[in-house]
């Protein structure tokens with residue numbers, strides 16, 4: 001890494017500050033997913049649960065590698081009191097495929113006060129995790145109308161996890 005590339009990364013971070021500040025001053029934990037920084041791969045990725053192409057078994061392995069400290073995966077690991085179970089997380093109306101990819105890519109960019117860290121996951125791993133997490137949804141992809149799958153606009157606050165008033 002040359003000095004230059006360090007400066008580029010730093011400059012990119014700085015350009016996000018106004019967005020984060022706006023979110024903070026609105027007093028709203030979530031921002032429109034359409035405005036989130038995202039890696040280019042996600043724009044091409046399937047936007048419906050039914051069309052996901054990630055590998056469920058690899059996603060489960062990745063979840064056991066990266067998520068066990070805070071979420072129970074398949075009966076293993078520890079559930080933080082502030083973290084939702086995957087069942088609870090995946091059955092919230094705001095959790096759509098694109099939202100989920102952006103969340104896994106960089107949770108604090110979605111919700112600045114969250115304690116779920118940026119795990120620096122590879123986009124391919126995120127695809128597999130998305131396919132694995134989709135198995136926790138109570139409505140099967142086949143029954144789900146496409147129009148309800150992707151959400152945009154301001155997202156509802158969750159009720160069952162972190163107290164965002166602090």
Ligand code: HEC
Pocket residue numbers: 062063066067068069070071080082083084089090092095100103104111113114115116117119129133158161162
């Ligand atoms: C250091 C702890 C930690 C780790 C590691 C972690 N999470 Fe989380 N996760 C949380 C917390 C805390 C929340 C609650 C987020 C909030 O509302 O602030 C959360 C929320 C979520 C949500 C719900 C997001 C929403 O919008 O409601 C999903 C989905 C999720 N995590 C998936 C994962 C996956 C998949 C992994 C592994 C790749 C993972 N998490 C790793 C702590 C963690």
